[in-house]
Amino acid sequence: MRIALILASNLYMAPYVRYYTEILEKCGVPYDIIAWNRFGVAEAGVQALNLTSSLHKSIFGKIIDYVRYKRFVKSKLVEGNYDKVVVFTIVNALMLFPFLKARYRNNYVFDIRDYSVALKYFRARLSAAIQDAALVVISSAGFKRWLPKDNTYVIRHNTNVFRPLDTLVKIKGQTKYKILTIGAIGYYDANRALIEHLADSPMFELEFVGSGYAEQMLKDFVASRGIKNVSFLGRYAKEDEPKYLQGAALISILMDDSINSITCMSNRFYLSVVYGIPMIVNSNSEQGTCAEKYNLGIVIDKKSDIKKQIIRYLRMFDNEIFDIGRKAYLEIVQNDLDEFELKFKKFLLNS
Numbered sequence: 267m268r269i270a271l272i273l274a275s276n277l278y279m280a281p282y283v284r285y286y287t288e289i290l291e292k293c294g295v296p297y298d299i300i301a302w303n304r305f306g307v308a309e310a311g312v313q314a315l316n317l318t319s320s321l322h323k324s325i326f327g328k329i330i331d332y333v334r335y336k337r338f339v340k341s342k343l344v345e346g347n348y349d350k351v352v353v354f355t356i357v358n359a360l361m362l363f364p365f366l367k368a369r370y371r372n373n374y375v376f377d378i379r380d381y382s383v384a385l386k387y388f389r390a391r392l393s394a395a396i397q398d399a400a401l402v403v404i405s406s407a408g409f410k411r412w413l414p415k416d417n418t419y420v421i422r423h424n425t426n427v428f429r430p431l432d433t434l435v436k437i438k439g440q441t442k443y444k445i446l447t448i449g450a451i452g453y454y455d456a457n458r459a460l461i462e463h464l465a466d467s468p469m470f471e472l473e474f475v476g477s478g479y480a481e482q483m484l485k486d487f488v489a490s491r492g493i494k495n496v497s498f499l500g501r502y503a504k505e506d507e508p509k510y511l512q513g514a515a516l517i518s519i520l521m522d523d524s525i526n527s528i529t530c531m532s533n534r535f536y537l538s539v540v541y542g543i544p545m546i547v548n549s550n551s552e553q554g555t556c557a558e559k560y561n562l563g564i565v566i567d568k569k570s571d572i573k574k575q576i577i578r579y580l581r582m583f584d585n586e587i588f589d590i591g592r593k594a595y596l597e598i599v600q601n602d603l604d605e606f607e608l609k610f611k612k613f614l615l616n617s
Contacts, residue, residue, distance in 0.1 A: 408529030408552030433542030451478035
């Protein structure tokens, strides 16, 4: 048996691929990764279409690039004569669906990591792609809000860690609190609002670690206001992550109100739970629902004073309640990870 894993991006942009390759290697199943080298980064062990494709291209230009990528994937699948495939992302599955239906019906896994605007135009095709898949994997239970109903979905969380580490947070007795935003720096409006509410407060220090489209805009905003309690540390190596988590009182996961933001589960959410640092999340979101149910942090109501909500939480913080909640949530994560591995192995065994 041979398996193909199909990406419409560079491999380094898709860390979730390892969730599958780890199991494939454990089971001794040979596999190939078919990808799209969009950013001119050569990657070992990948069959990639070398075609640079800027996010700023016109719609027509993007369509032409996708057509070339589609032809490349189909040729590789025919050439490799693969028995089964794993296809990542909605756009990729929608584009390849006629080929998948003809050649791999009930022999492919459809992995969904994000919402796509393509659903506004191709909802019927999405339903068909889900129906014809042997297994449909999602990264958040919140996606069920916009996915077709009456289908079975398996959750594969964006983490490989399900055992809680010793709680890092120290809130009792502190007079100054570090609020950490780590990873991709996006969501300009949400982060600017947090900065505005806590600007130059002697109680708070805001630290942004990572890079992203909103990083420079936030820097400019802070500079224009002369705000002194906000720092930007830039990109970091993944292995240095624990170092930056040290000393944080809260991890900020504030986002916008887009459908993807209110239904996804971010990497930062799992960092908060695993390392034992309470989170700040939006209300009316999947992350907010989980945080409230398991006492994982502050669920922010944007209509109320953000600073007052944070201060109230810190004064009432109970480490024991927080620790019980995060352990209970991670037990659910472990059960979901076990179910995913079991069902993916079953998919591999079924002829």
